[in-house]
Amino acid sequence: MIVQGLSLGVLAIWLGLILGRDGFWMARERDDRNLPAAPPRWPDVTAIVPARDEADVVARSIGSLIAQDYPGRFRIVLVDDSSSDGTGAIVRALGSNRVDVLAGMLLPHGWTGKLWAMEQGIESAGSAPVWLWLTDADIAHAPDTLRALVARGETGGFTLVSLMARLRCETFAERMLVPAFVFFFQMLYPFARVNRPGTAGAAAGGCMLVRRTALERAGGIDAIRGALIDDCTLGALLKRQGPVWLGLTDRSLSIRPYDDFASVAAMISRSAYAQLRYSPWLLTGTLLGLLLVYVAPPLLALFGQGLTRWFGLIAWLAMALSFQPILRFYRRSPLWGLALPGIAAFYAGCTLLSAWQHARGRGGMWKGRAQAGAES
Structure with missing residues (x-):
């Protein structure tokens, strides 16, 4: 019995x-559904890309940012976090006037490396951008990604629009384990619940469009400086400032390989x-x-x-x-x-x-x- x-x-x-x-489990929250209309104006955006030893992927990642067809003013700041493999030099060699490469300063006590790099990039961006696009150096974006993010953020009045990048799923280990990673993430943070007012917030760190003024009101990156799960911590922080939106996407692809178990x-x-x-x-x-x-x-x-x-x-x-x-x-x-x-x-x-x-x-x-x- x-x-x-x-x-x-x-x-x-x-x-x-x-x-x-x-x-x-139904995976209904996707960026290709319920598409928002174009906003009346396209505000300034700065992408912040923290990077540490990303020589194998950074050219493709930053190249996808350079190729964005965004109608408004768009700038890219890559923060080279003490790389030893020439990451910064690879990005400089791309020769784009859209990109600034910032040499990261020594990591202070109490900060995680990624968040410290993001903090420096945001400080470099100043007060001009309406939106900060926080994205990783191992994510490649389709050319219309930023346009779609800003349209959703502006139309919906969101403080944060985040996309769960489509993870690489090619090797046997990836085919076996990667879909479950997203499944378990959705179980912990149901996207429909995240997107509903009055509930806990979350985000996916590979692609986060953040309203700069909302981040400042929340205390900035300094407010979460020691967080290891920085994306969901940031999502929860920003939801206290206003609505957020999180969904699956095919527009943003993780290009970091996980070749074995x-x-x-x-x-x-x-x-x-x-x-x-x-x-x-x-x-x-x-x-x-x-x-x-x-x-x-x-x-x-x-x-x-x-x-x-x-x-x-x-x-x-x-x-x-x-x-x-x-x-x-x-x-x-x-x-x-x-x-x-x-x-x-x-x-x-x-x-x-x-x-x-x-x-x-x-x-x-x-x-x-x-x-x-x-x-x-």
Whole structure:
């Protein structure tokens, strides 16, 4: 009876997630739907691009910014954060008068490297731009991306418009793990809920159009200087100033490769424990929850008896069904839905790895810097 009750509980959890969490799994919030009209005027925009050792991708990324067909005034500031691979020189060699390369200053205590670079770029932009386009050096944008962002921001009166860049999904490790990354992000921060007034804010760091005056009212980047999960922290901060919008896109593409499971694990573990506020109790609860919600259904379906097996099977199928929209978005086989329990187990392992790295003083490791818990 205990096992049967467990199986019924797991099924209830999945039915609740599918029916009651703002339809997070349906992937309906996209930038190619409900397109806004062009604004009466196109305000000034400055793109801020923090970059540290991005020689392999920066020419394509900055080239996509230079190629924007934006009708208004548009400037690009790349902040070279102590790169050792000639990142700044590569951008200068592009020879565009749209781009300024700023040599980053020494990282102060209490700041993460990316946020310190963003702070310097924003200071360099001054008070001229109405919008700041905060984007990463490993994101390539379609030529109409900025036009679409500003149209949505101006028409909707948003303080922030953010796009979840389409992540690269070519190697076996990427095909297996990347769609689930977006699925889990949507589960944590349902886009429809983020876009609704009076709820928590969030953002996706690869592409964020920020209203400069709203950022200043919120205290600027300094207000979140130690945040490792800087995008969602910034999204929550800006939503206190006004509405925000977050959606999926094909316009912005991540060009950073994750060729094997180790590189994907490094990406996940960099911030997983920070998401849990460095709490051993939240870590324990999260790992147990992942096992219960994702791993238990196939085990119950394969090894249970009677109703226990049926409840486990239905929960497993419900899980696989909920994964289908994001699999379609990434043009992956629907059969990956049945593999979601194993994928979730991998993410659980990465979360445990993140906590172990933090305990060793290596938390938040990125480009040679351990940043997690800088202000702990």
